[in-house]
Amino acid sequence: MRSGQEDRTAAARIRDAAITEFANNGVAGTSIRAIAAAAGVSPGLVIHHFGSKDELRVACDEFVAGIIREVKGGAMASGGAFDVTAAFRTVGEIPAAKYLARTLVDGSPHVTELVDEIVADAMKYVATGVETGMIKPSNHEWERAAILSIWSLGALVLHEHLKRLIGVDITADLSQDPKSATAYMAPALEIYSEGVFTETTVQLMREAFVDSTTTDNLKKEAT
Amino acid sequence: MRSGQEDRTAAARIRDAAITEFANNGVAGTSIRAIAAAAGVSPGLVIHHFGSKDELRVACDEFVAGIIREVKGGAMASGGAFDVTAAFRTVGEIPAAKYLARTLVDGSPHVTELVDEIVADAMKYVATGVETGMIKPSNHEWERAAILSIWSLGALVLHEHLKRLIGVDITADLSQDPKSATAYMAPALEIYSEGVFTETTVQLMREAFVDSTTTDNLKKEAT
């Protein structure tokens, strides 16, 4: 039932059409009739297979989450991805990234769970990187992993603005032409290597916004 | 018609109610009847004042954009904000941040325009910072400003996940208790000061994802 095998049954066509429609217009903005039309079936059949619009949405959530998990696992194994989203930009004909972007905002138990997994993976990736000396240690490992993940996912959600601003579509398939996202990757890597602010500036901001009574500001003591 | 003066006319109540409903449930997920009920008026009056649901949405877009512009201007003037979103987290009783988060994903001409302004402001802020030595120079000033803005806005859009992950609600009013966002600010400032990856790691990633034939990678001795 996953993504391999014979994936052209009517139920699969409905599910794929629903994912595309949901991704483009949101759940509330998509009618069952529109999904049925896109899948080339009658509205009744949608209900027949999935029970209700809400159950269809859940099925889509699970399916997309499943797809992303697969690809994500592969990317983690190969170990080359500092940006999770780079891995699942396009999967087959299904706009998984766009769907995820919508669902991240609308909220859904399955996708929330997926986000937690992504952060956990990032945490694992960062921990390994710190051990092997590829990543600088932090005083707030967990929070840093969460923030880096959120920034990546946030950029994914705002992909249309990013496209408009710097001409890079991060929902597009990167594996074809890895250099196509240069305008995004180059400055991002710059920030990720050297930072942005000078030390004096950061010190000022820390004083303004950071509560130093928590385990903080004590300077690199690797807990 | 802006935000001061006598702001309790029925039209203003409808507009504020609409902003709140749109922010919480999205435009497609909000009915005119729900807005009318929240504002304590009849559905007909909503149309009477705004013409149609779509025109009401435009009015909300413009109003929220106007509010954010005001606050943003003040924050830029005071010069202390590296994170634009910090400025407009809550304005009066209107959930401007949440509304913006929704509209950023749904897409709207007025908010798109606002994003461009935010990036332009960030560009200006960064340029000044580079001159005064508070911010490290970049090979891609414009793209960096865009990406930093998108990351901030993206975190705003995903505020619910951020809240769940690290317990910080970045749509909440920060001016009351500037230290309340420590769990977000501390690691963010860490990244913004020292970066994340060590130089060798970045070099590998640059080779993989960055097209060095563009004005890039040429002058990397400012380490």
Next chain:
DNA sequence: CGTTGTACTGAACGCTCGTTTAGCATATTG
């Protein structure tokens, strides 16, 4: 063969949507 079950359609149901309309108060104006 007949029976049974599954995939599927087309029409219809009840409901909610955005919007329209008629009408009623309360100001404003001449």
Next chain:
DNA sequence: CAATATGCTAAACGAGCGTTCAGTACAACG
């Protein structure tokens, strides 16, 4: 004072919604 405009409601409209249902085509199985 009558006349007119404004703010507003209640009721209703047609369209479209999610969903139901009766019925048809067809494959599997005895």
